[in-house]
Amino acid sequence: MTSSDPAGVEMTGVEKRFGTTRALHDVSLSLSAGQCLGLVGRNGAGKSTIVSILSGLLEPDAGQVRFGGAPAPRVGDIARWREWIATVFQHSMIVPDLSVAENVFLGGTSPLVSWRELRARTRDIMREWGFDIAAEALCRDLSVEQRQIVEIARALARGARCVLLDEPTAALERDAVRRLFERVRQLTAGGVAVLYISHHLEEVFDICQNVAVLRDGEMVLTAQASELTRDDLVAAMVGSAQVKAAASPAQREPRIRQRRSRGTVPDNAVLLAVENLTSDSVQGRLSGVSLTVRAGEVVGITGLLSAGVATIGRTIAGAEPRTGGEVRLRGSLVPSGRRDAAQHAGIGYIPEDRRAEGFVAHLGVAENITMTITDRLAGRLGLFRPASRSAAAAPLTAKLSLVASGPGQPVAELSGGNQQKVTVARTLAHDPALIVAITPTRGVDVASKALLLDSLAGVAASGAGVLLCSDELSDLVICDRVIVLVRGEVFAEFTEPPFDRDKLIVATEGMSNGKAQEAAE
Amino acid sequence: MTSDSTAVAAGGTSLSSWLRGARLSLLLREVALLPVLVVLLVVGAVVSPAFLTVSNFAGIGQQSSALGVVVVGESLILMIGGMDLSLESTYGLAPMVAAWLIVPVSAFGDGTDLSPYLGIVILLAVGAAVGLVNGLLIVKGRLNGFIVTLGMTIVLAGLQNGIVKAQSLFNLPRPFGYLGSASFGQVPVALVVAVIIFVLTGLFLRYHRTGRAIYAVGGNPVAARAAGIKVERIKIGVYVAGSILAAIGGLMEAGRVSAVTGQQGYGEGIIFSVFAAAVIGGVSLKGGRGNMIGAASGVILLGLVQNILDLANVSNYWIEAIDGAVILFALFLARIVGGESTAEE
Numbered sequence: 001m002t003s004s005d006p007a008g009v010e011m012t013g014v015e016k017r018f019g020t021t022r023a024l025h026d027v028s029l030s031l032s033a034g035q036c037l038g039l040v041g042r043n044g045a046g047k048s049t050i051v052s053i054l055s056g057l058l059e060p061d062a063g064q065v066r067f068g069g070a071p072a073p074r075v076g077d078i079a080r081w082r083e084w085i086a087t088v089f090q091h092s093m094i095v096p097d098l099s100v101a102e103n104v105f106l107g108g109t110s111p112l113v114s115w116r117e118l119r120a121r122t123r124d125i126m127r128e129w130g131f132d133i134a135a136e137a138l139c140r141d142l143s144v145e146q147r148q149i150v151e152i153a154r155a156l157a158r159g160a161r162c163v164l165l166d167e168p169t170a171a172l173e174r175d176a177v178r179r180l181f182e183r184v185r186q187l188t189a190g191g192v193a194v195l196y197i198s199h200h201l202e203e204v205f206d207i208c209q210n211v212a213v214l215r216d217g218e219m220v221l222t223a224q225a226s227e228l229t230r231d232d233l234v235a236a237m238v239g240s241a242q243v244k245a246a247a248s249p250a251q252r253e254p255r256i257r258q259r260r261s262r263g264t265v266p267d268n269a270v271l272l273a274v275e276n277l278t279s280d281s282v283q284g285r286l287s288g289v290s291l292t293v294r295a296g297e298v299v300g301i302t303g304l305l306s307a308g309v310a311t312i313g314r315t316i317a318g319a320e321p322r323t324g325g326e327v328r329l330r331g332s333l334v335p336s337g338r339r340d341a342a343q344h345a346g347i348g349y350i351p352e353d354r355r356a357e358g359f360v361a362h363l364g365v366a367e368n369i370t371m372t373i374t375d376r377l378a379g380r381l382g383l384f385r386p387a388s389r390s391a392a393a394a395p396l397t398a399k400l401s402l403v404a405s406g407p408g409q410p411v412a413e414l415s416g417g418n419q420q421k422v423t424v425a426r427t428l429a430h431d432p433a434l435i436v437a438i439t440p441t442r443g444v445d446v447a448s449k450a451l452l453l454d455s456l457a458g459v460a461a462s463g464a465g466v467l468l469c470s471d472e473l474s475d476l477v478i479c480d481r482v483i484v485l486v487r488g489e490v491f492a493e494f495t496e497p498p499f500d501r502d503k504l505i506v507a508t509e510g511m512s513n514g515k516a517q518e519a520a521e
Numbered sequence: 522m523t524s525d526s527t528a529v530a531a532g533g534t535s536l537s538s539w540l541r542g543a544r545l546s547l548l549l550r551e552v553a554l555l556p557v558l559v560v561l562l563v564v565g566a567v568v569s570p571a572f573l574t575v576s577n578f579a580g581i582g583q584q585s586s587a588l589g590v591v592v593v594g595e596s597l598i599l600m601i602g603g604m605d606l607s608l609e610s611t612y613g614l615a616p617m618v619a620a621w622l623i624v625p626v627s628a629f630g631d632g633t634d635l636s637p638y639l640g641i642v643i644l645l646a647v648g649a650a651v652g653l654v655n656g657l658l659i660v661k662g663r664l665n666g667f668i669v670t671l672g673m674t675i676v677l678a679g680l681q682n683g684i685v686k687a688q689s690l691f692n693l694p695r696p697f698g699y700l701g702s703a704s705f706g707q708v709p710v711a712l713v714v715a716v717i718i719f720v721l722t723g724l725f726l727r728y729h730r731t732g733r734a735i736y737a738v739g740g741n742p743v744a745a746r747a748a749g750i751k752v753e754r755i756k757i758g759v760y761v762a763g764s765i766l767a768a769i770g771g772l773m774e775a776g777r778v779s780a781v782t783g784q785q786g787y788g789e790g791i792i793f794s795v796f797a798a799a800v801i802g803g804v805s806l807k808g809g810r811g812n813m814i815g816a817a818s819g820v821i822l823l824g825l826v827q828n829i830l831d832l833a834n835v836s837n838y839w840i841e842a843i844d845g846a847v848i849l850f851a852l853f854l855a856r857i858v859g860g861e862s863t864a865e866e
Contacts, residue, residue: 319746319747339746339747339749340746340749340750340751342749343748343749344749349747351747356741356743356744357741357743357744357746357747358744358747359741359744360736360737360740360741360744360745360809361740361741362740362809362810363736363737363740363809367733367737371733371737371745371748371749371750372748372749374730374733374734375730377730378729378730381729382729382730382731383728383729383730384728384729384730385728386727386728426748430749
């Protein structure tokens with residue numbers, strides 16, 4: 001695949017480290033005119049680093065990037081870089097209050113703006129590529145799909161002959177995805193080189209001629225798409241499956257209780273019944289999800305970042321409103337978008353972003369832990385002694401081995417793992433009938449991780465239900481069932497622990513053929 | 522993060538010593554302004570022999586009480602992460618409406634000749650109504666608190682002058698003026714009431730679940746919401762309470778000067794002193810931090826500075842410049858002494 005194509009973009013022997021972490025090691029790839037290269041890999045494999053380097057935002061420690069055979073402009077010289085290669089980032093870089101024409105030529109106009117010319121040139125580009133968006137429209141009025149087209153048009157307006165699409169389908173609905181594919185085919189037919197990054201393997205087979213697989217910062221496979229099967233791709237992504245599984249953190253943690261399969265649980269009463277839940281959250285929409293959690297059951301929800309995994313947790317916990325459907329706890333309806341009412345009904349909530357939602361940083365450990373139970377601590381008139389807070393928090397700090405200098409120590413001063421324990425303790429404090437936990441172990445060290453998962457499993461053992469929403473597969477060992485979401489819909493359900501890591505991965509990527517089919521319902 | 526023994530200690534045996542450490546550091550933070558106040562007392566004693574007298578302090582107390590009560594209201598609002606400029610107009614409008622309904626037509630009243638006691642109820646109701654409108658606009662309407670209360674300030678000040686056609690109302694009945702003018706021996710009633718309001722609010726903030734929720738809401742509204750706290754209700758409630766306190770402050774001031782003038786509040790621009798006292802006292806403009814001991818020290822500090830400048834016969838032309846400079850200096854000093862707790866990130 002060495003290319004002497006003058007329009008091509010080439011990356012050779014690239015190394016990149018962040019502190020002690022090796023993000024990329026000896027990575028080479030090349031993009032040639034009229035070709036679409038698919039880049040796949042698990043979260044953290046190094047895809048984003050490649051995007052940043054190819055976009056001229058990050059300098060490689062070693063190796064080089066060449067445009068049409070000549071060395072690339074220096075890093076930071078964005079204007080010159082954009083003449084070669086343009087990136088449509090995962091998160092929109094559109095300025096919503098400007099018109100389509102202004103966004104297309106954002107930062108690229110001469111000091112004096114000729115509005116007429118700007119609009120005319122925008123119309124030309126839209127016409128040339130068959131896009132149907134008015135140059136005068138305000139971007140805030142556009143749909144996600146249309147905004148993406150504006151970003152693609154922006155790339156083309158600079159004359160860039162190479163376009164990077166970083167998970168472009170993450171926020172799109174099915175039909176929009178299909179239309180995007182048509183546009184990508186148009187681009188390649190017009191001689192543009194495309195780097196297509198996606199978590200959805202079926203998309204890669206759909207539109208890419210070549211595929212490159214990244215694993216732990218190394219390029220482990222580069223081949224023509226037609227020569228590969230899906231299983232080849234999955235194998236390359238997860239590595240030699242057996243070895244990998246044995247080394248995964250979950251397997252090294254004997255303290256995490258493996259849940260017994262299909263024991264007493266299925267006979268218990270249904271605790272949580274979710275019916276046809278919908279949401280248009282920007283973090284991942286839901287289009288009609290139904291599920292149940294029984295008393296004493298740990299149900300896992302997993303999927304890709306944008307699949308709605310966090311949204312379903314937040315909606316059930318009342319942290320954000322739902323647009324449709326019902327959430328019932330023990331048969332009674334939980335109001336939409338009211339966290340206080342959901343908590344009163346018995347739903348505990350361990351939020352995803354603990355810094356933003358998990359605690360009040362300058363208040364003490366004990367005060368944060370007891371924040372959910374001030375109604376119980378307070379006597380008549382709503383008064384209580386600070387000592388009663390400390391006394392109520394003490395058993396929980398001991399149970400979770402929370403390390404703090406005292407009950408009054410501000411949570412801001414604690415380590416990340418201990419902060420997360422404060423958030424978990426705050427939830428355990430009010431004895432919820434159901435705990436909704438969203439990625440409860442993110443950014444937590446291995447020992448604390450085991451402890452946190454163990455405490456959740458313990459809650460279930462004592463009769464509560466747990467809904468564990470996590471994209472970290474190693475969290476799912478405590479689950480009795482795992483539901484896989486793809487694009488806001490239930491895609492597969494695994495009911496027999498222990499769960500096969502590879503099958504889970506295949507399902508999260510939205511593929512139901514081969515081995516995964518046995519497990520999918 | 523290494524020793525398990527700390528964790529066990531935290532949950533077990535040495536709980537009481539753990540608590541003592543927490544209390545000490547808290548106390549140190551709260552008396553951050555004490556050294557500044559001591560310095561001011563020394564300066565005052567040097568400047569004038571009349572300074573260290575009971576009657577002088579009674580005078581300071583009388584003058585500062587009305588401001589102090591408004592500072593309590595503003596501090597609560599700042600603590601939930603809000604801000605209310607219109608307290609100064611409520612401080613003028615509420616007593617104006619009440620007095621207007623009380624005094625006879627001959628004294629520019631509207632002729633209702635309401636009982637003064639009912640007038641005080643009306644005064645509180647005006648305060649509550651203004652606070653409710655502010656709270657609803659800011660919390661439910663998601664409007665910017667600065668702009669909403671700025672607009673409200675001007676509307677209320679306009680009403681204050683409009684209903685009496687810019688007249689001042691004199692001849693207030695005794696019960697209406699009692700709070701601001703009467704005294705127990707040498708101790709002004711206003712001072713006693715202001716101290717009670719400070720103490721009760723301080724205790725409420727420390728020992729009441731809603732008081733604690735105010736700190737949580739101001740410190741991190743999203744986290745407070747995730748912990749099941751009714752964030753919106755608490756915010757609106759605090760706006761209402763703050764405006765009621767401003768109305769009470771206005772009643773004190775009306776009693777003190779035996780009149781309600783069109784200038785009271787907005788015309789005098791008291792909101793600057795209100796913010797200065799709260800912030801010097803360590804109440805964060807970003808919410809979540811502050812306490813009544815600090816707020817009270819801020820009020821006392823402003824009162825002492827004003828008093829010393831008066832006693833030192835500083836020329837009227839210069840008094841504002843010096844007053845402002847002293848406030849800036851006090852702010853800086855409080856920041857140094859109070860450490861991070863008074864810093865604005």
